[in-house]
Amino acid sequence: MxxxxxxxxxxxxxxxxxxxxxxxxxxxxxxxxxxxxxxxxxxxxxxxxxxxxxxxxxxxxxxxxxxxxxxxxxxxxxxTPCDLVQSLLQSKIEKIDAQIQEMLAFKAVLEDYRDRWQVGVPYSPNSHICPLIETVPL
The missing domain is CATH 1.10.1660.10 (Multidrug-efflux Transporter Regulator; Chain: A; Domain 2)
Structure with missing residues (x-):
């Protein structure tokens, strides 16, 4: 140059x-x-x-x-790096597919909590903040 x-x-x-x-x-x-x-x-x-x-x-x-x-x-x-590009894209697609499955599973867990909590949780004098969240196991 x-x-x-x-x-x-x-x-x-x-x-x-x-x-x-x-x-x-x-x-x-x-x-x-x-x-x-x-x-x-x-x-x-x-x-x-x-x-x-x-x-x-x-x-x-x-x-x-x-x-x-x-x-x-x-x-x-x-x-020409097109083979590399296609390989990298395939890896990204597979990773996204796995993330989608993880997110769908997490969504199902959240929906389950939501549905169970709609019936209400009785007040607990031992509750520090929110008795609903305190029912979640660590």
Whole structure:
């Protein structure tokens, strides 16, 4: 990259809608590269805008910055990372499915308490705050 053709960090931020602090953070993680000019400013290649947009799109799909780094590394090695992307997505889908099952089970427990508590719980002089919650085993 020639620095004359480079974009300052503020220009990249403006074109991508990503804050300067986030761009610096991406760079610290190795997701984005810049060169320093003699004036100390960071200069980014014109491709940096596309790379930041890629990062934001990948985040919108739930990819972590670490996973995005893995994807970018495969790409930088000259390979198409689509197989990796599909594998990561499948893992995310499986994790979400498990979380949905856990949430449905928890919802059923809460509904059970709600239904049992609708009949009321007699006042207990030993109750410190709420006799309903105090019936829940630890």
């Amino acid at each position: 020639t620095i004359a053709a480079g974009l300052k960090i503020g220009e990249v931020a403006k074109q991508t809608g990503v804050g300067v602090g986030a761009l610096r953070y991406y760079e610290s993680l190795g997701l984005l590269q810049s060169e320093r000019g003699d004036n100390g400013y960071r200069y980014y290649s014109l491709a940096a805008v596309q790379q930041v947009q890629f990062i934001k799109r990948a985040q919108a799909l739930g990819f972590s910055l670490e996973e995005i780094g893995e994807i970018l590394t495969v790409h930088q090695q000259g390979h």
